[in-house]
Amino acid sequence: MSKAFNARAAIEEVSFTVREREFVAVLGPSGAGKTTLFRCLTGLLAPDRGEIRIGGDDIGALRGRSRRRIAVVFQQFNLVNRLTAFENVLAGRLGYVPAWRGWLRRFGRTDRLFALECLDRVGLLGQAMQRADTLSGGQQQRVAIARALAQRPSLIVADEPVASLDPNASVGVLDLLRGIARADGVGVVCSLHQVHFARAYADRVVGLSHGRVVIDAPTDRFDQAAFERLYGPQPAEAAPTALAALQH
Structure with missing residues (x-):
């Protein structure tokens, strides 16, 4: 390349x-x-x-939900500060729900439970309802990893x-x-x-x-x-x- x-x-x-x-x-x-x-x-x-x-698939040709196969963890976390850790992780499920549910943040029970499971895996279940901007840098990066996990990449x-x-x-x-x-x-x-x-x-x-x-x-x-x-x-x-x- x-x-x-x-x-x-x-x-x-x-x-x-x-x-x-x-x-x-x-x-x-x-x-x-x-x-x-x-x-x-x-x-x-x-x-x-x-x-x-x-x-075997060219990522340049992937569109829409197919792009959920690749998750990105950024240097600067790229979280929505005003949302909770839980809500940020739910963003990883956007490729699995109809667009209108994502816009309204109306996720089903299965998605919500899986987001909590991802937070538990990174050791932040206790901070699930805490605003992202109140977390330490290390915790914010863990939330970003949980969000990546939620994509099932x-x-x-x-x-x-x-x-x-x-x-x-x-x-x-x-x-x-x-x-x-x-x-x-x-x-x-x-x-x-x-x-x-x-x-x-x-x-x-x-x-x-x-x-x-x-x-x-x-x-x-x-x-x-x-x-x-x-x-x-x-x-x-x-x-x-x-x-x-x-x-x-």
Whole structure:
């Protein structure tokens, strides 16, 4: 897949696969093309060449309810602040109900019970009726994950989901995403800046540099040489820190 802006390639001939129950971390320096890649993955941008397939179907051709197969977890949560956690999670059921029910937020008992179950899975059943804007950042991201779960997706695309969180909240969110991949058979592709988190949680690392895939390997093969191939040689005084992060 390739995408250019003003004749300048943002991503070029990018190709990789995400399997069921697999957590794939996408790494790369700023400007590597991760944002463009994720916008294409979620259908927000159309690639110039190539395609993204989910279960054999081109996502560019998916319309309406078919798009519920892909759930997105954003860096900034994208919750409706004035609604409760429960109401935000119910938004994940919009692909399963007639449009008028969604507009009026009139969901059936089955949908409402499932939304509560999703909140319970992320540890927030007790905050179900709390306004989203009164929750901590980590809690808001958990609500966003519960909303993604409510879609019953085949693929979760998480775009830097822990960039705005402290380390403890980040660990909780990544634990959840990896657990969902394993338990629900969902593929997870997750953009990260923190190499040590990728090593701790991902099954595979896809590394982007200058819009191209330069690494696609199991996480245990993402060693110091792979790190330097992706991010460049580190200054001598920084090298021990980089290695420590890889071995964390």
